[in-house]
Amino acid sequence: MLKNILTRGRSRTLNRTQKAAIAGVGTLGAAAVALTAVPASGQTTTTSEAAPTAKVAYSTKQIQDVHAGVTGQLAGASQKVAAIEAKQEAAAKKATAEKKAAAKKATAKKATAKREAKETTSRSAQRTEVKKAAKSYPNNLDGWIREARAIMKKHGIPGTYEGIHRNIMRESSGNPKAINDWDINAINGIPSKGLLQVIPPTFAAYHVPGTSKNIYDPVANIVAACNYAADKYGTMDNVDSAY
Numbered sequence: 001m002l003k004n005i006l007t008r009g010r011s012r013t014l015n016r017t018q019k020a021a022i023a024g025v026g027t028l029g030a031a032a033v034a035l036t037a038v039p040a041s042g043q044t045t046t047t048s049e050a051a052p053t054a055k056v057a058y059s060t061k062q063i064q065d066v067h068a069g070v071t072g073q074l075a076g077a078s079q080k081v082a083a084i085e086a087k088q089e090a091a092a093k094k095a096t097a098e099k100k101a102a103a104k105k106a107t108a109k110k111a112t113a114k115r116e117a118k119e120t121t122s123r124s125a126q127r128t129e130v131k132k133a134a135k136s137y138p139n140n141l142d143g144w145i146r147e148a149r150a151i152m153k154k155h156g157i158p159g160t161y162e163g164i165h166r167n168i169m170r171e172s173s174g175n176p177k178a179i180n181d182w183d184i185n186a187i188n189g190i191p192s193k194g195l196l197q198v199i200p201p202t203f204a205a206y207h208v209p210g211t212s213k214n215i216y217d218p219v220a221n222i223v224a225a226c227n228y229a230a231d232k233y234g235t236m237d238n239v240d241s242a243y
Contacts, residue, residue, distance in 0.1 A: 141165070141174045141218075144195070148222035155208055159226040163237030168222070171197040171242075176218040194218070196225035197242075206231070 137143035145164050152159055172178035172195050180192040190199045193215050203215045206227040211220035229236040229243060 141168070141195075144176075144218040144222060148219045148226070151208065151211060151219070151223050152226055155223075155227075157208070157223065157227050157230050158235040158237070159230070160235075160237050163235065163239075164222060164226065167225075167236055167239055168195045171195065176221065177216055194221035194225075196221055198225045198228070202228055 137147040145161055145168070148164070149159065149161060168174055171192075174195065176195050178194065178197065180186055180197055183192065185192050185199050190201060192199050193203075195218050198215065198221060200215060203221070203224045206224045207213060207220070208223045208227055211217070211223050213220070215221060226236045229239050232243070233239055
């Protein structure tokens, strides 16, 4: 009917009754469309409403993983910082230890140098004293006897200045180069020599270490002769003739 009305309406103007009828039909059609949109549950839904938003599934696992990852990174960073600090501290300790060792070595070196210098000075002083002591004896009979007695004292050989001097004057008159070429020893090829006229075998047997091995050396001759006299007679003081 609506179609017929509309069709016929094209050819002529609709009257009031026809217009009302058309409006009623439109209303009925809209109502029918609305009814078709009602769901079975009885809830009314209009076609103009937007489609419902899909639900999002939430999970704490990802958040935990992110937290764990951040924590791990922080822990790793802390470990790196700690490692760097430990390395720096170790380097500082090593540098300090090396510095102390170097200082200790330098101190020890200075102490050694000081000790060596002191020892050198001491040895020099001793050598000077020895030289002075050697020079303190004049190169004459008096000096020879006194130097000989100083050596005899160190070796425990007895003999007074008077006893030594007396026998020297009798044997050689104080001549350190004196030699006997007429007695039995000379006949046997071993003449007596020196201040106290000692034969070479006796001089060699009673020679005192530290003195010259030259039988004509006055000090060596006196010390060896006194050593022999002490062994045979107790002391040179007990000798009053050829011995």
